[in-house]
Amino acid sequence: MLKSLTSFRFIAAFMVFLFHVNVLSNYQLGAAGVSFFFVLSGFIMAYTYHSKFVKLDKVTIKKYYFARFAKIYPVHILTFLISMPLVILYFHPAGLYLVKLTFMSIINLLLVQSFIPSQGTYFNFNGVSWTLSVEMFFYLTFPFLISVLMRLGVNKHIFKSLGTAFIIWIILFTLNIKLDENNHLHVWLLHIFPLARLFEFGIGAVLGLIFISKRDDVNISKFVFSLLESFCVISFIGLLLLSVNLDVGAVRGGLFIPIWCMLIFTFSFQAGIISNVLSHKFLIYLGEISFSFYMIHQLVIRYLDFFQLENMLKILLCFFISLFLAAVMYQFYEEPLRKKIRFGFQRSMKGINHLSGDTAPVKKVNS
Secondary structure, three states, X not given: OOHHHHHHHHHHHHHHHHHHOOOOOOOOHHHHHHHHXXXXXXXXXXXXXXXXXXXXXXHHHHHHHHHHXXXXXXXXXXXXXXXXXXXXXXXXXXXXXXXXXXXXXXXXXXXXXXXXXXXXXXXXXXXXXXXHHHHHHHHHHHHHHHXXXXXXXXXXXXXXXXXXXXXXXXXXXXXXXXXXXXXXXHHHHHHHOHXXXXXHHHHHHHHHHHHXXXXXXXXXXXXXXXXXXXHHHHHHHHHHHHHOOOOHHHHHOOOOHHHHHHHHHHHOOOOOHHHHHHOOHHHHHHHHOHHHHHHHHHHHHHHHHHHOOOHHHHHHHHHHHHHHHHHHHHHHXXXXXXXXXXXXXXXXXXXXXXXXXXXXXXXXXXX
């Protein structure tokens, strides 16, 4: 386990939480947090599965898809159902509204809402689930993406790979500077549409492959790594302070991608003082429940809106209720169901292999 990066998952989820409760609203904490998740996702997928897709075969791909499905879909279904009373209260579905609600329900359940250029399709249920729709696209393309990246030898041609990535980032960043926040189609195309976010996932995967190939060759002292980790954190804070003076499109359009790449790569070595702090078991636990926290927090906020509480009280209640529900969901729903779906599938695959005469064991893949 990359312990410090696990802890960072909760920090990123907390940034999104702060954005949704309008704390530090001058900063695009939500966009920065989501960008971190996309880059980290690519890195972790490459770190975990790189050796599985040297050659693409149906069994391996199917096992991988089941593992990804088991990780995100049960929590998505639960939070979708929790959001339904809110949607009904807001829409009072009848006639055409009922047809619209049915359509939105179907595309949300199928996690394809981010492909539809209509704000109502991805914000009216559990608003944050649009990022799951994007992640699902990443997961579907990953076996083929990682296979291409390994064939291109991105981990062997490091400077060429990173140089190409930098040029792509400049192009995307330039496009986002010209973003018209009042043009919903423009916002969807650059920020919601999965293809527009594939670069973040892809650069994360490239960094993951580089890390795997070079981690044993790095011989740097703990002191130097501590300085590098401190530099990453200070750079992020400085960039965050600078962001209030920049156009919203520039901030949301990838301003933080380079710093996230540097931070994720540096902390993946787990060799500095800050990494040691982040490796504390409590912080790791917060990282482990961060997905449930991320998925439930906005619904808690929306339900508490009905009580019209004083702002600080509402923020504290939202945080602690979301944290409690995340812990309960992780312990009694997310993890048990993930294991049941994933390893139940693997047992069925063993049975199929046995019937077909293939007695080779099904290997367990960590994720």
